[in-house]
Amino acid sequence: MNLPIHSVDRPCKPKDYKSGLKPVWCPGCGDFGVLNAVTKALSTLAIPSHEVAFISGIGCSSRIPAYTRSYGFHGAHGRALPVATGLALSRPDLTVLAAGGDGDGFSIGGNHFLHACRRDANVTYLVMDNAVYGMTKGQPSPTTEAGWDESQMQPDGTDQAPFQPLEVALAAGCGFIARAFSGDPNGLAELISEGIRHPGFAFLQILSPCPTFRPEQMQYKKQVHAGFRETANRGEAYQQLLENDGFTTGLLYRQDVAHRAAPERPIEQLQEIEAAFQV
Numbered sequence: 001m002n003l004p005i006h007s008v009d010r011p012c013k014p015k016d017y018k019s020g021l022k023p024v025w026c027p028g029c030g031d032f033g034v035l036n037a038v039t040k041a042l043s044t045l046a047i048p049s050h051e052v053a054f055i056s057g058i059g060c061s062s063r064i065p066a067y068t069r070s071y072g073f074h075g076a077h078g079r080a081l082p083v084a085t086g087l088a089l090s091r092p093d094l095t096v097l098a099a100g101g102d103g104d105g106f107s108i109g110g111n112h113f114l115h116a117c118r119r120d121a122n123v124t125y126l127v128m129d130n131a132v133y134g135m136t137k138g139q140p141s142p143t144t145e146a147g148w149d150e151s152q153m154q155p156d157g158t159d160q161a162p163f164q165p166l167e168v169a170l171a172a173g174c175g176f177i178a179r180a181f182s183g184d185p186n187g188l189a190e191l192i193s194e195g196i197r198h199p200g201f202a203f204l205q206i207l208s209p210c211p212t213f214r215p216e217q218m219q220y221k222k223q224v225h226a227g228f229r230e231t232a233n234r235g236e237a238y239q240q241l242l243e244n245d246g247f248t249t250g251l252l253y254r255q256d257v258a259h260r261a262a263p264e265r266p267i268e269q270l271q272e273i274e275a276a277f278q279v
């Protein structure tokens with residue numbers, strides 16, 4: 001679809017960053033709140049939509065680029081991060097966002113998640129964590145609690161401890177780690193803005209209810225609470241993770257920005273490299 005490009009001179013409102021396509025998400029799906037927060041963050045930072053590229057894998061949550069007025073790529077299941085990393089490295093002039101679900105990011109895409117944390121390309125990665133496979137109709141995902149027994153696939157539960165995304169990100173060398181809630185689009189928009197400003201890989205775990213397959217998640221509003229204290233000390237961050245209850249939100253860990261700033265490679269230099277590989 002050819003969309004008119006925003007004038008850089010005109011301030012854009014959050015609604016200007018919506019594509020106009022009607023989301024096919026179920027009523028009450030948490031992903032609506034994430035879409036609102038993303039568009040608010042882009043508007044706050046006044047990034048022209050033609051300078052934004054939104055990359056995703058497969059899943060209900062991975063549909064979000066289609067609803068955002070920006071360049072987008074809806075790729076293969078679990079493969080958002082390699083595409084986003086390559087794009088961020090070759091086009092440092094773009095704001096690169098990547099998004100998907102907990103299945104997409106931590107199961108089939110788990111290997112890419114680990115290496116994106118340590119490669120530290122300038123990508124803001126939003127994982128809409130509903131602790132279930134929504135699109136394929138309710139199987140347990142890596143973040144599902146061991147005893148959840150509503151799935152026909154594992155009627156007695158998985159009997160496995162859930163994956164801990166923030167702890168894994170910290171161990172893998174991620175320089176920006178936060179947890180947010182889709183039911184708080186303003187707080188989430190602020191964290192997304194901070195993630196975009198961070199000059200490296202920024203990871204946000206977003207608790208995003210799936211009312212269809214996990215109706216009990218509609219109680220998240222009562223369970224989430226602000227609580228992380230931002231730190232640049234990994235030990236302190238880890239201690240906070242050991243003490244948190246899985247519903248603590250906020251910016252947990254941010255490495256010193258000056259320390260992270262990656263040297264920018266001018267586009268002309270990339271063109272020279274491309275030319276050298278021409279056959």
Ligand SMILES: Cc1ncc(C[n+]2csc(CCOP(=O)(O)OP(=O)(O)O)c2C)c(N)n1
Nearest residue numbers: 058059060061077101102103104133134135
């Ligand atoms: C290679 C591959 N394996 C499996 C699938 C089937 N599949 C599609 S979406 C999905 C899981 C989606 O769950 P999640 O990433 O948690 O996102 P949600 O739908 O909950 O937002 C799976 C397993 C696929 N499309 N491609």
Ligand code: SF4
Nearest residue numbers: 025026029060134210
């Ligand atoms: S199945 Fe769940 S995750 Fe998918 S659109 Fe419906 S509520 Fe959202």
